[in-house]
């Protein structure tokens with residue numbers, strides 16, 4: 001069953017249209033990645049799903065509900081979590097406070113989820129009292145994911161989580177995403193690290209100049225000579 005179904009999406013910023021007639025689906029528990037050249041509109045597609053762009057046409061359904069036109073505060077209540085690429089933690093708040101903020105729409109902080117996040121990311125428990133601004137880039141990214149997981153989303157949107165990480169941490173970040181997905185959370189990932197993302201995902205989209213150029217399993221895209229030459233560095 002498609003949890004997220006984007007059809008004929010046109011979107012952009014102000015009067016500027018960036019996304020042109022894009023279709024995209026993420027089935028229940030599926031791991032889907034969007035790759036493509038710089039400036040292709042990958043982040044813009046993701047932001048559109050989360051209500052952060054100007055919607056210019058098409059539909060965005062999540063779990064059967066039309067969510068285009070919803071504000072981000074409404075969208076998180078439908079079961080979509082979003083981890084932006086930048087400014088994704090509150091630097092002056094502690095790690096624990098950041099995680100608690102993730103559950104701000106609930107009356108009480110769900111302690112069982114907090115425990116699960118600490119089990120998944122032990123470094124966050126170790127550093128629970130430290131300011132988020134003092135964390136390393138990788139730890140900050142884990143905190144941002146943990147915060148989004150506090151609402152136990154059905155679909156997690158991740159915008160370039162490996163950006164800026166030291167090469168030895170990139171594999172670890174991808175492993176974390178695999179684990180989150182293995183626990184049943186659907187994942188929509190935008191990545192510059194296209195080969196690694198395609199190796200890990202169920203299905204991939206290659207976006208070029210705001211349009212879908214290829215849609216196939218990650219494996220099939222990696223095996224496609226044209227895709228390799230044009231978008232994966234050979």
Ligand SMILES: Nc1ncnc2c1ncn2[C@@H]1O[C@H](COP(=O)(O)OP(=O)(O)OP(=O)(O)O)[C@@H](O)[C@H]1O
Pocket residue numbers: 013016018036037038039040041042043044045192
């Ligand atoms: N807030 C904004 N206002 C106006 N234009 C924007 C804004 N954000 C992005 N753009 C433009 O939209 C286009 C697509 O950007 P987007 O960030 O979606 O691309 P991307 O494929 O994610 O690229 P990258 O991998 O370089 O982040 C670019 O031309 C960019 O300059």
